[in-house]
Amino acid sequence: MPRSGWKKSESGRRLSDLVSVGLLTRVFPADVVDEVIAVAGRTERRSRSLPARVMAYFSIGMALHSEGSYEDVFAELTDGLSWASGWSESWLAPSKSAILQARARLGFEPVRGLFARVAVPLAVPETPGSWLAGRRLVAIDGTVLDLADTSANAEHFGRPVSSRGERAAFPQARQVAVAECGTHAILDAEIGPCTTSEIALSRELVGRLKPGVLVLADRGFYGFQLWQQAAATGADLLWRVKTNLRPRHLETLNDGSWLAQIIPTSGTARKKTPPLQVRVIDYTIEDGRENPESYRLLTTILDPDEAPAEQLAAVYSERWEIESTFDELKTHQRGPRGVLRSKSPDLVLQEIWGHLCCHYAIRTLMVDAAAHAGRDPDRVSFVAALRIARRSLGQGSFSPSAT
Numbered sequence: 001m002p003r004s005g006w007k008k009s010e011s012g013r014r015l016s017d018l019v020s021v022g023l024l025t026r027v028f029p030a031d032v033v034d035e036v037i038a039v040a041g042r043t044e045r046r047s048r049s050l051p052a053r054v055m056a057y058f059s060i061g062m063a064l065h066s067e068g069s070y071e072d073v074f075a076e077l078t079d080g081l082s083w084a085s086g087w088s089e090s091w092l093a094p095s096k097s098a099i100l101q102a103r104a105r106l107g108f109e110p111v112r113g114l115f116a117r118v119a120v121p122l123a124v125p126e127t128p129g130s131w132l133a134g135r136r137l138v139a140i141d142g143t144v145l146d147l148a149d150t151s152a153n154a155e156h157f158g159r160p161v162s163s164r165g166e167r168a169a170f171p172q173a174r175q176v177a178v179a180e181c182g183t184h185a186i187l188d189a190e191i192g193p194c195t196t197s198e199i200a201l202s203r204e205l206v207g208r209l210k211p212g213v214l215v216l217a218d219r220g221f222y223g224f225q226l227w228q229q230a231a232a233t234g235a236d237l238l239w240r241v242k243t244n245l246r247p248r249h250l251e252t253l254n255d256g257s258w259l260a261q262i263i264p265t266s267g268t269a270r271k272k273t274p275p276l277q278v279r280v281i282d283y284t285i286e287d288g289r290e291n292p293e294s295y296r297l298l299t300t301i302l303d304p305d306e307a308p309a310e311q312l313a314a315v316y317s318e319r320w321e322i323e324s325t326f327d328e329l330k331t332h333q334r335g336p337r338g339v340l341r342s343k344s345p346d347l348v349l350q351e352i353w354g355h356l357c358c359h360y361a362i363r364t365l366m367v368d369a370a371a372h373a374g375r376d377p378d379r380v381s382f383v384a385a386l387r388i389a390r391r392s393l394g395q396g397s398f399s400p401s402a403t
Contacts, residue, residue, distance in 0.1 A: 130182025
């Protein structure tokens, strides 16, 4: 599938050769930015020194330079503008207050729309760790993000409660995402208060799954209704469940897996709900411990000739790739700051979507470099790619004109 803003002739460039290309505008072309701004109703009716297009790029640049001040990030962007014009033009950095007002005018919807428009799968048939039985491997999982300690953030997003009943030091936002296992590219996400459960956010997310993927999920996600909703999209599922879940046995298959029926265990209409057929894979991992952990997987792939039990058990380990993806976002890209800077809910959402756009841009860069070198994208250093992306921001090119 072609990727927005990327030309086929560029796919063979080495990581070091991509520095001067202008990463943000290659992944997020100006015309696409303008379109999502218009759809969100943020197109300006008068000329401004900080038009919406610039602020959309600024929201991603802010994620790329999470430790920098507003003024520092804007200086990086305007250096790119000056570089693109051959240093014939220059821009005076606005004040922090002016940037904050421009962020508020933009809101979060255009940045969310930009991510939704551009974030498409990156793995090609040759990408290692990306496929099983012709299906693209993706994983779903959730994480939380610490937010600036303001009354507005606390009221909107809430604070988690510790095991001792004490409130946490910071409000938190909850994020549930679907990521491509072979490339770590986040393809879709839902964001809400920490008081909203992962399952509740997942209900919105799984409804957007499509045929041709195999979705991996940990045992905390399983529930009959969520499984039913996800399977109804035509996507295939491979989810771990608790070993005390007892599907109704139908038939043992030649690879040791077995066909079964699952039914809802709660709800007023559970007796009227028809059962669903699944395939069950039970196994343990011998790692030298006296009591090795037992695994039970459910899958919608019912034919063992298409995907044998041993193969499914092995590929389930790819679910951990989304944990690495969250680590890239929270530890390296966000940096040691640990707390997002925005002090109001709308700007928190804008900042989080900016981080998701930024991570996708970096992962796109890494996939291109890996393809040229004939390597697994997992073997390319995220930290090195982040460093190169930061250098490229000052050598980008985008027009500051409003749409």
